[in-house]
Amino acid sequence: MPLRRRVSPEERAAELSVNPVYGIGDLEICRYELPHGELPPGVAAQIVRDELMLDGNARLNLATFVTTWMEPDQRALIADTLDKNIVDRDEYPQTAEIERRCINILARLWNAPEDDGNAVGTSTTGSSEAAMLGGLALKHRWRARREAAGLPTDRPNLVMGANVQVCWEKFCRYFDVEPRLVPVEPRRHHLTAQPALAQCDERTIGVVAILGSTFDGSYEPVGDIATALDGLAASGGPDVPIHVDAASGGFVAPFLEPGLEWDFRLPRVASINASGHKYGHVPPGVGWALWRDEDSLPRDLVFSVDYLGGSDSTFSLNFSRPGAPVVAQYFNFLRLGHEGYERVQRVTRDVARFVADGVDALAPFELLSRAEHIPVFAFKLRDGVTNYTVYDVSRTLREHGWLVPAYHFPPELEDLHVLRIVVRNGFSRDLGELLLRHLRDAVAELEQQAAPRAKVDASFHH
Numbered sequence: 001m002p003l004r005r006r007v008s009p010e011e012r013a014a015e016l017s018v019n020p021v022y023g024i025g026d027l028e029i030c031r032y033e034l035p036h037g038e039l040p041p042g043v044a045a046q047i048v049r050d051e052l053m054l055d056g057n058a059r060l061n062l063a064t065f066v067t068t069w070m071e072p073d074q075r076a077l078i079a080d081t082l083d084k085n086i087v088d089r090d091e092y093p094q095t096a097e098i099e100r101r102c103i104n105i106l107a108r109l110w111n112a113p114e115d116d117g118n119a120v121g122t123s124t125t126g127s128s129e130a131a132m133l134g135g136l137a138l139k140h141r142w143r144a145r146r147e148a149a150g151l152p153t154d155r156p157n158l159v160m161g162a163n164v165q166v167c168w169e170k171f172c173r174y175f176d177v178e179p180r181l182v183p184v185e186p187r188r189h190h191l192t193a194q195p196a197l198a199q200c201d202e203r204t205i206g207v208v209a210i211l212g213s214t215f216d217g218s219y220e221p222v223g224d225i226a227t228a229l230d231g232l233a234a235s236g237g238p239d240v241p242i243h244v245d246a247a248s249g250g251f252v253a254p255f256l257e258p259g260l261e262w263d264f265r266l267p268r269v270a271s272i273n274a275s276g277h278k279y280g281h282v283p284p285g286v287g288w289a290l291w292r293d294e295d296s297l298p299r300d301l302v303f304s305v306d307y308l309g310g311s312d313s314t315f316s317l318n319f320s321r322p323g324a325p326v327v328a329q330y331f332n333f334l335r336l337g338h339e340g341y342e343r344v345q346r347v348t349r350d351v352a353r354f355v356a357d358g359v360d361a362l363a364p365f366e367l368l369s370r371a372e373h374i375p376v377f378a379f380k381l382r383d384g385v386t387n388y389t390v391y392d393v394s395r396t397l398r399e400h401g402w403l404v405p406a407y408h409f410p411p412e413l414e415d416l417h418v419l420r421i422v423v424r425n426g427f428s429r430d431l432g433e434l435l436l437r438h439l440r441d442a443v444a445e446l447e448q449q450a451a452p453r454a455k456v457d458a459s460f461h462h
């Protein structure tokens with residue numbers, strides 16, 4: 001008689017305290033259908049964690065503009081507030097108050113004309129939603145003006161550089177607006193005043209100017225564009241408002257270039273968006289949309305709801321949204337203050353410039369931007385380098401864990417292939433040195449691989 005009864009593999013694994021994921025060889029994991037039964041939470045979590053190991057390391061992801069490092073206190077605060085739905089204002093009045101404070105803090109930072117605590121704006125899930133809201137407000141205001149003047153309201157258009165982030169093309173397609181994309185040129189990688197002006201007509205709902213172009217980090221000259229549009233209106237042409245897409249720059253320019261007039265100091269700027277989850281230093285999930293004043297936000301876009309207890313107004317695409325990132329934004333405002341933001345942004349940009357200089361010193365590369373504005377720069381291979389491409393460089397860096405995107409520029413510069421590095425808080429000079437070392441190694445490796453091929457090609461030719 002056996003000393004022990006036969007046990008099932010599950011029991012055996014539990015007995016040995018081995019997680020069933022590793023203890024049961026044939027544990028089936030459902031991938032594309034809901035499993036029939038349950039799993040203990042620890043086992044399910046282990047399965048998910050294990051799969052996620054195959055993702056890239058977020059801190060080494062130099063493609064994203066979004067926060068990947070946060071202080072433990074911020075993390076804890078987010079965990080504490082994960083269950084708060086921002087839309088339940090009546091139930092969570094203090095979260096609503098915190099959102100209102102953030103909007104007012106940003107309105108002051110961006111020099112809104114009134115600072116009476118009643119700034120006009122909303123939190124969003126990110127700059128994309130904020131862009132949709134900004135674009136919708138432009139469209140509705142334009143339509144109201146046209147209707148009042150007895151003019152047709154079909155075929156509205158929006159003027160912007162071909163370097164806009166995809167959210168603006170989405171806005172145009174989703175909300176039936178013609179995108180007027182001004183092509184970029186070899187020495188003009190973003191929108192400038194005269195080409196913008198040339199695209200404007202009576203059906204233009206607005207011009208989008210970007211503070212921190214996604215392609216190379218540069219600021220578009222919002223002031224020049226505003227002056228050109230002032231001139232257009234003064235000469236009897238259409239009166240075209242500006243929306244500033246300050247997804248990244250909205251949290252950088254006020255601290256590092258306080259004298260630069262890009263915001264509500266320019267009367268032509270009707271609205272601004274920024275991502276709290278980029279240089280606002282909040283993890284993914286928060287953006288901001290602000291309007292100059294009540295008149296800039298048409299009332300027909302704001303809905304009043306009374307089924308949450310109390311009556312409240314909402315202007316957003318989604319109804320339910322997490323409150324935690326808004327709370328985390330306020331934490332950062334309190335934690336860093338003006339001086340802290342200034343210091344963090346400056347150090348981050350200094351690191352970006354340090355890495356840009358290091359890249360510039362490497363023979364095959366040429367900088368397209370040098371983190372002059374936001375801590376972002378782009379670079380390309382010099383014209384003579386034909387043995388390998390920026391895509392090869394990106395792939396080789398991946399072998400060291402670095403995620404550096406390679407892509408081509410928008411029309412009319414599609415032949416310009418670049419790499420881009422986004423430096424964020426949490427990327428130290430020390431990591432920058434390691435990145436440069438690996439970039440040097442990557443180049444050496446690619447050149448070595450290319451050399452025999454070049455020799456073979458040459459002998460074949462002879």
Ligand SMILES: Cc1ncc(COP(=O)(O)O)c(C=O)c1O
Binds near residue numbers: 065126245247275287
């Ligand atoms: C200039 C610009 N606008 C809008 C966006 C979209 O922002 P989000 O990812 O917050 O939706 C980005 C994202 O990189 C951006 O760089």
